[in-house]
Amino acid sequence: MTLAIPPTDADVTPRRLIMLSVPALLIGVVSALVLWALNSVSEALSSVLYDTIPGALGVDSSGWWIVLVLTVTGLAVGLVLVVAPGHGGPDSATTELAEPPQPLRNLPGLAIVTVLALAGGVSLGPENPIIAINVAMLVAVGARFMPKVPARLTGSLAVAATIGALFDTPVAAALLFTGIVASLKSGGALWDRLFLPLVAAGAGAITMHLLGQQAFGFNVPGYDGPKPPDLVTGAIVACAATVIALAMLAAFPVVYRIMHSLRHPVLIATAGGLLLGLLGLLGGPITMFKGLEQTGDLLANSADYDAAQLAALAGIKIVALLVAASSLFRGGRVFPSVFIGVALGLLASALIPAMPVGLAIGAAVLGVVLVVTRDGWMAIFVAVAIVGDVSVLPVLCVIVLPAWLLVTRAPEFRIAPPASESAVAPPPARG
Structure with a gap:
């Protein structure tokens, strides 16, 4: 069905x-x-x-x-x-x-x-x-x-x-x-x-x-509205984040094959847990968990991190996401990708000081989520929700276009199910 x-x-x-x-x-x-x-x-x-x-x-x-x-x-x-x-x-x-x-x-x-x-x-x-x-x-x-x-x-x-x-x-x-x-x-x-x-x-x-649950509600500096240079810098950051996410996508099946070479579920998941623990020890608790609360911590304390540290946080979270997704753990890839996008956005803001922080974060989140979900609307929505400022929407609707050209021929961010599963289950709806 x-x-x-x-x-x-x-x-x-x-x-x-x-x-x-x-x-x-x-x-x-x-x-x-x-x-x-x-x-x-x-x-x-x-x-x-x-x-x-x-x-x-x-x-x-x-x-x-x-x-x-x-x-x-x-x-x-x-x-x-x-x-x-x-x-x-x-x-x-x-x-x-x-x-x-x-x-x-x-x-x-x-x-x-x-x-x-x-x-x-x-x-x-x-x-x-x-x-x-x-x-x-x-x-x-x-x-x-x-x-x-x-x-x-x-x-x-x-x-x-x-x-x-x-x-x-x-x-x-x-x-x-x-x-x-x-x-x-x-x-x-x-x-x-x-x-x-x-x-x-x-x-x-x-x-x-x-029930008192709120997914988004971060404190991001306000965006003053679109300016001509924003289209250029926004497109550059979005495309750069997209390329990084595409590299993560290319590495996914490689990491998956390596982890599954252990063959037994207990060995795969235990080895995955050990690797995630070592990554957590290296990057600290902020690089662990699903990433939503950690995204809030990163934004609230962004001044404490320089460009090298932000690049390291993004890199560690990328590896952690690949290891976790390849080690039989059950979970989704959207929320961790948001943390990666925010870290890359803060890195872009540090490297391009004239670029508004909100736009840098929105563009980077858009690029990463676009690769993970292959859905332009979802990428735009998540980017706007993270920034919390609808004035960034017009720029995101333009810069998503070159980013989409990079993604359109890329495979989906998932591993093809084994033949035994696909033989008994109908093809999934796109999500």
């Missing part, structure tokens, strides 16, 4: 949209609650691992303790993948944001390894696994309690709701689904087809707000 956005144009009526808005709202609230629960459990476990236990033992949690915790995290993830029913589902390195629903037996193992990775400091975000969990769970529940709602619609709304909750706004889901709608052949008015995903995404975003 490929995720799409039914109903077709012939099925769309105001009455039907109103009736389906009720399950869409429910799907939005439930998706946000599941995300909140997963985040809360992982944050509580992380506090135990990095605060309570080292505090009780009197050890420095920013030293070799990082190596120990991440190595044990890798070992634990590997063991769960071996013994859990469904083995935690497909390797996240082979999946996109929107995928067909997994069997329910995969979900407990997937949830456990996701919590372990987030808590232990693995450089991956929660987006891929939490979307997979919500889609599988809500499709199954919908088939039982809402049999009149098509399973394809339930899955699509779960994707939209989770994206809305993850990115703190339904706009992210609308932009992503605009691309999916454009690829459909059945026609129909765009806003008729986006109506229900926006309802679900809005409910998810509002629920996360009510």
